[in-house]
Structure formats: C-alpha cells, structure tokens
Amino acid sequence: xxxxxxxxxxxxxxxxxxxxxxxxxxxxxxxxxxxxxxxxxxxxxxxxxxxxxxxxxxxxxxxxxxxxxxxxxxxxxxxxxxxxxxxxxxxxxxxxxxxxxxxxxxxxxxxxxxxxxxxxxxxxxxxxxxxxxxxxxxxxxxxxxxxxxxxxxxxxxxxxxxxxxxxxxxxxxxxxxxxxxxxxxxxxxxxxxxxxxxxxxxxxxxxxxxxxxxxxxxxxxxxxxxxxxxxxxxxxxxxxxxxxxxxxxxxxxxxxxxxxxxxxxxxxxxxxxxxxxxxxxxxxxxxxxxxxxxxxxxxxxxxxxxxxxxxxxxxxxxxxxxxxxxxxxxxxxxxxxxxxxxxxxxxxxxxxxxxxxxxxxxxxxxxxxxxxxxxxxxxxxxxxxxxxxxxxxxxxxxxxxx
Numbered sequence: 001x002x003x004x005x006x007x008x009x010x011x012x013x014x015x016x017x018x019x020x021x022x023x024x025x026x027x028x029x030x031x032x033x034x035x036x037x038x039x040x041x042x043x044x045x046x047x048x049x050x051x052x053x054x055x056x057x058x059x060x061x062x063x064x065x066x067x068x069x070x071x072x073x074x075x076x077x078x079x080x081x082x083x084x085x086x087x088x089x090x091x092x093x094x095x096x097x098x099x100x101x102x103x104x105x106x107x108x109x110x111x112x113x114x115x116x117x118x119x120x121x122x123x124x125x126x127x128x129x130x131x132x133x134x135x136x137x138x139x140x141x142x143x144x145x146x147x148x149x150x151x152x153x154x155x156x157x158x159x160x161x162x163x164x165x166x167x168x169x170x171x172x173x174x175x176x177x178x179x180x181x182x183x184x185x186x187x188x189x190x191x192x193x194x195x196x197x198x199x200x201x202x203x204x205x206x207x208x209x210x211x212x213x214x215x216x217x218x219x220x221x222x223x224x225x226x227x228x229x230x231x232x233x234x235x236x237x238x239x240x241x242x243x244x245x246x247x248x249x250x251x252x253x254x255x256x257x258x259x260x261x262x263x264x265x266x267x268x269x270x271x272x273x274x275x276x277x278x279x280x281x282x283x284x285x286x287x288x289x290x291x292x293x294x295x296x297x298x299x300x301x302x303x304x305x306x307x308x309x310x311x312x313x314x315x316x317x318x319x320x321x322x323x324x325x326x327x328x329x330x331x332x333x334x335x336x337x338x339x340x341x342x343x344x345x346x347x348x349x350x351x352x353x354x355x356x357x358x359x360x361x362x363x364x365x366x367x368x369x370x371x372x373x374x375x376x377x378x379x380x381x382x383x384x385x386x387x388x389x390x391x392x393x394x395x396x397x398x399x400x401x402x
Contacts, residue, residue: 003063009118040068043146184244187258234266311380325359
C-alpha cells in the first residue's frame with residue numbers, strides 16, 4: 001500500500017474493516033491517547049494508529065499523517081454510528097469537508113471528478129494536508145498543516161452530533177487555542193526570544209481573528225468561556241497549553257501554577273501535568289532518531305517560527321496574481337494602503353480579512369491561509385503586502401487628511 005499513489009484508500013480497506021476500527025479504541029478518550037502516542041496531535045506522526053495497515057514502504061511523515069487522519073475520521077464516525085458501513089462513513093467524511101470548504105475555507109480548490117467516493121476522499125485529504133501545494137516542501141508542510149489537524153477530527157465529531165456548520169466551532173476553538181497559548185507563554189518567568197515573538201504576533205492578530213485579547217482589554221483564565229467544550233476538546237486544549245510552557249523542558253513555579261488553574265478551569269485532574277511530562281519524555285526517547293525533542297512543542301511555536309519569511313516568499317511568488325486580484329477591489333487596496341500609516345478600525349480590519357480570504361481562495365498556493373489555523377498567519381500577510389508591492393500601493397495611497 002502506497003499512500004502517495006492513487007487507490008491507497010481501497011487498498012488500505014482490504015485489511016482494515018469496521019470491527020478493527022471500533023475495537024482498536026474502546027472509548028473516545030482511549031482513542032485520543034492512542035492517537036497522541038503516534039505523535040499526530042503535534043504534527044509528528046511517527047507511527048500508524050492501527051498498525052496492521054499494510055505497507056512494504058518506509059512511510060514518510062506526510063504519509064503517516066494522512067493515514068492517521070483517515071483512520072481517525074473513520075473511528076469518530078463508527079463511534080457514533082456503529083451499525084453503519086465503511087461506504088457510508090466515507091460519504092459522511094466527504095460531506096463534512098465539502099460543507100466546511102463551502103462555509104469557510106476554500107482550500108479544496110481541486111476536486112476529483114471521479115464517480116468513486118474513495119477517489120474523491122483521496123483528493124480531499126491530499127488537499128487538506130496541502131500535499132498538492134507545489135510551494136511547500138516537506139518542512140513547511142509539517143509546520144503549517146500538520147500541527148492543527150486534530151481540529152478536523154474534533155469538528156467532524158461535532159458535525160456528526162449536530163449536523164451543523166463547523167465554521168463557528170473551528171473558529172471558536174482556534175481562538176481559545178491562541179488565548180490559552182498566550183496565557184501559558186505569558187506565565188513563564190523567563191521568556192526567550194521565541195516566546196516574545198509569539199506574544200507579539202498574538203497581540204497583532206487579536207482583531208483580525210477576533211481574539212479576546214486586545215491592548216486595552218486584560219485577558220485571564222477567568223474571562224474565558226471554556227466549559228461548553230466536551231472532555232475530549234478540553235483535554236486537547238490542556239495538552240496544547242502544556243506544550244506552550246514545556247518548550248524549555250522544565251516547569252517553573254509560575255508555569256506550574258498556571259497549569260493547575262487551567263486544569264481547574266477545564267474541570268480536569270491536575271495529575272495531567274505529570275502525565276504529560278511522562279508522556280513527552282517517553283515519546284521523545286522512543287523516537288529520538290526520528291524526531292528532535294525541540295520539534296515537539298506547541299503548534300504556535302511551529303507556525304510562527306518560519307511564518308514571516310514564508311509569507312513574504314508566498315507574496316513574492318504570487319505577486320502578479322495578487323496585483324490582478326487586488327485591482328478588482330478598490331476598497332481593499334484603500335484599506336491596506338491606509339494600514340501603513342494609521343491603525344484600522346475593528347470593522348475595517350474585518351473587511352480586510354474577509355476580502356483577503358476571498359482572494360486567497362482564487363490562488364492555489366495561498367490556500368494555506370484558509371485551512372484551520374491558517375488565519376493565525378493573516379496579520380503577517382496584511383503587513384507585508386503593502387511593503388512588498390510598493391508601486392501598486394503608492395499609486396492608490398490615500399492621503400491621511402482625506
């Protein structure tokens with residue numbers, strides 16, 4: 001079975017049946033812990049969730065990630081629908097991604113025209129992990145697209161429960177992941193350059209992605225609404241927050257105090273702190289040859305580490321196409337031009353965000369900004385478009401007096 005070749009889903013299903021998927025994990029929480037042990041939650045899939053999957057190849061991280069995503073979506077479906085079959089599960093996964101794409105994203109700019117559902121799903125999963133995006137090499141793929149893939153699984157779980165638009169759930173979860181990561185990093189007694197960079201980036205992102213942190217609005221655990229999440233979602237929020245303070249491989253008193261308060265806020269056991277320490281130490285020791293420990297950290301660290309240079313390169317490589325699209329939107333050009341010498345209002349920033357995302361939908365290599373988590377990079381895109389396209393913006397620059 002070659003996950004990089006067409007027909008890998010039918011091949012994998014010749015040895016993977018519904019019963020295996022159901023019995024592999026007896027509960028959602030056991031499933032979560034098993035998936036966590038593969039490294040999938042943090043963008044480092046080093047093994048397959050259901051290891052009986054046949055392959056005579058040494059799977060790449062990309063291939064392992066794709067298989068784990070597929071198997072996880074199947075498990076979530078059968079956990080709620082044990083009497084249904086594989087074909088129905090695949091149809092629901094396709095429907096979920098099509099609705100998600102239509103309601104919010106647009107990252108599935110290519111769709112298979114095949115009548116086979118498995119062909120369509122293979123194409124969707126390839127698009128989801130940006131496998132077909134020629135701009136991104138393997139390094140950037142892991143940074144930008146693998147680290148928040150578990151959001152898809154949580155959103156699919158919600159979709160099956162309520163058959164609703166997953167857009168609101170994903171946006172809310174993204175915001176709280178950022179809010180909690182901000183609080184976690186801010187709790188550190190000694191912040192390194194990376195910590196300070198992330199804090200600054202979150203501050204600049206606050207209005208564009210409607211965070212609860214603003215310059216004049218103090219953010220704390222007490223004013224975050226986290227109780228509407230189920231236990232699986234709470235566990236994920238806690239684990240990601242833990243990684244935000246564990247990047248230096250130790251917990252100081254302030255960090256430990258923050259995690260205790262967070263566990264209480266989420267109504268989880270404080271024993272999770274030691275469980276996470278033991279888990280990461282065991283995982284890193286087991287896969288020390290495959291994964292460097294410093295790679296095993298909060299997703300925001302991954303996303304922001306290379307974000308500025310990557311976004312600038314994206315703009316440069318798509319300069320002509322961006323100009324064509326921007327020329328069709330006078331209001332957007334005006335607002336972006338004004339953003340270089342004055343602070344845009346909240347309503348103006350919302351307009352900029354919406355219109356820029358519409359443009360990203362038309363340019364394949366910019367679909368990275370549309371996948372779950374991609375909105376975190378939007379402020380960088382907004383910042384560098386005027387500076388990298390000076391001639392276009394100078395022609396449309398609005399005098400500050402007007």
